[in-house]
Amino acid sequence: MPQLSISEVARQVGLRTSAIRYYEEIGILAPARRVSGQRRYDDTVLYRLAVVRRAQEAGFTLDEIRQLFFGFVPSTPISQRWKKIAERKMVELDARIEQIQSMRTLLKKLQSCCECETVERCGAGILRSRGVS
Amino acid sequence: MPQLSISEVARQVGLRTSAIRYYEEIGILAPARRVSGQRRYDDTVLYRLAVVRRAQEAGFTLDEIRQLFFGFVPSTPISQRWKKIAERKMVELDARIEQIQSMRTLLKKLQSCCECETVERCGAGILRSRGVS
DNA sequence: CTACGGCTTCAAGTTGACTTGAAGTCAAGA
DNA sequence: TCTTGACTTCAAGTCAACTTGAAGCCGTAG
Numbered sequence: 001m002p003q004l005s006i007s008e009v010a011r012q013v014g015l016r017t018s019a020i021r022y023y024e025e026i027g028i029l030a031p032a033r034r035v036s037g038q039r040r041y042d043d044t045v046l047y048r049l050a051v052v053r054r055a056q057e058a059g060f061t062l063d064e065i066r067q068l069f070f071g072f073v074p075s076t077p078i079s080q081r082w083k084k085i086a087e088r089k090m091v092e093l094d095a096r097i098e099q100i101q102s103m104r105t106l107l108k109k110l111q112s113c114c115e116c117e118t119v120e121r122c123g124a125g126i127l128r129s130r131g132v133s
Numbered sequence: 134m135p136q137l138s139i140s141e142v143a144r145q146v147g148l149r150t151s152a153i154r155y156y157e158e159i160g161i162l163a164p165a166r167r168v169s170g171q172r173r174y175d176d177t178v179l180y181r182l183a184v185v186r187r188a189q190e191a192g193f194t195l196d197e198i199r200q201l202f203f204g205f206v207p208s209t210p211i212s213q214r215w216k217k218i219a220e221r222k223m224v225e226l227d228a229r230i231e232q233i234q235s236m237r238t239l240l241k242k243l244q245s246c247c248e249c250e251t252v253e254r255c256g257a258g259i260l261r262s263r264g265v266s
Numbered sequence: 267c268t269a270c271g272g273c274t275t276c277a278a279g280t281t282g283a284c285t286t287g288a289a290g291t292c293a294a295g296a
Numbered sequence: 297t298c299t300t301g302a303c304t305t306c307a308a309g310t311c312a313a314c315t316t317g318a319a320g321c322c323g324t325a326g
Contacts, residue, residue, distance in 0.1 A: 107191050114211070
């Protein structure tokens, strides 16, 4: 079983070493074995980090990822953990998409409809059309 | 022409006074007139702040909003400014939507396909299916 | 006169996910 | 032996858009 140094792990997964130390610090990774003070890893850390990245790509925060790893009864299979957390996340994502869609709509309207000369006239129009709140 | 205090402006537009001072500090609002040290505003600030809020709703940063106000030849009508800046923003928004959509897809796949028992198996699967980079 | 409310400035804190920098340890090579 | 390079820890910095806190000024009501 090969002994990976922190920079070797970093290279393989495409992270900075500082990020890996940070993950250990905040409890995403368990404290690594040390050889004269230096961290040594085996292959399983690569799997863990792959899951971390996949989760980040899916929009999870590191807090949520820690829950994914350590926030369940130990016997819970990871597939169950994903499902549980993904459920919550999905709702969030949908809300974010909707919000951005409405920004888009607003931008379109601004692009095509605004004929204002000055900032003040434009602001006055906004206040008239929608109220202050 | 009524003289509005900072808290009166804040009340009317639904901001904290600290936000209004902050806008002045970073150059979104011009320094206000002072009466014995205290800021006094007239109605036009309400229009400006309405534009600020509308721009924020459309996803602009304060930096971009400052450009909207001060980053053009003074004679440029605000409608032109909106169009110019909105163009750039639209591209950004589209990218963000696409990214979130792909997160959603990923989550769906995780929910429906992941059968892994352990984190390590799951990570191994991820690495096998997509490569490390 | 004093208390009070509202205002002022300036510095520092907040959140998330790290990065950067300083100072020090350690093993190996010239 | 000395240097080099990779590593260590710990503290502080980064970004955005503010908020919070401390200390102090100003005008007015009692």
